Amino acid sequence: MRILLGSILAVAFFASLVFGVLDFSGTVRARQAGFGRMLALHRSIRNQLGQSVPDSAAIARAAAAEAQLARDLPSWFPPGTGPDRVSTYARAEVWTRNSDFRARANELALALDDLGKAARSGNVGQLRAQQERVAEACQACHRSYLKFY
Numbered sequence: 001m002r003i004l005l006g007s008i009l010a011v012a013f014f015a016s017l018v019f020g021v022l023d024f025s026g027t028v029r030a031r032q033a034g035f036g037r038m039l040a041l042h043r044s045i046r047n048q049l050g051q052s053v054p055d056s057a058a059i060a061r062a063a064a065a066e067a068q069l070a071r072d073l074p075s076w077f078p079p080g081t082g083p084d085r086v087s088t089y090a091r092a093e094v095w096t097r098n099s100d101f102r103a104r105a106n107e108l109a110l111a112l113d114d115l116g117k118a119a120r121s122g123n124v125g126q127l128r129a130q131q132e133r134v135a136e137a138c139q140a141c142h143r144s145y146l147k148f149y
């Protein structure tokens with residue numbers, strides 16, 4: 001009886017480990033999809049800026065959606081979803097230097113807010129400068145927190 005109970009507990013224990021890992025990798029897939037949406041918005045703005053007459057309203061909308069993703073970004077990295085547990089491109093420093101990581105996400109959100117303002121003012125020169133700042137904010141975080149960068 002004790003052996004039976006022991007094996008039931010062991011099975012339950014390993015099942016919880018397996019399902020735990022599956023759940024964590026679901027979190028990683030979801031955040032990678034979030035970055036995919038971010039990249040698509042980033043490209044749509046870049047494409048607009050390549051036009052002779054950029055559509056400022058479309059840029060403002062995309063910047064607002066991208067800023068919201070940037071504000072959500074830190075919540076995509078709950079504890080236990082780092083490279084020691086799951087397959088991810090994120091470095092362990094995301095968690096060990098988390099306040100700096102959050103500051104980088106915030107810098108991206110602020111750059112996108114200013115891009116939205118520039119779009120609403122219709123100043124194309126300023127729009128291009130702000131889009132540069134946004135791209136730099138993506139890269140600055142990737143240099144510190146992305147593997148294989």
Ligand code: HEC
Pocket residue numbers: 028031032033035036038039042073088089090091094101102104105108134135137138139141142145146
């Ligand atoms: C605060 C840090 C941070 C910022 C800012 C940031 N990223 Fe990332 N990005 C990451 C991390 C960490 C990963 C790795 C995610 C993983 O694999 O779990 C990543 C992954 C990605 C990926 C790969 C997703 C995949 O399918 O594997 C793309 C594309 C990407 N980022 C685009 C962007 C773009 C575009 C911006 C700016 C608009 C941006 N990122 C801003 C941290 C950041």
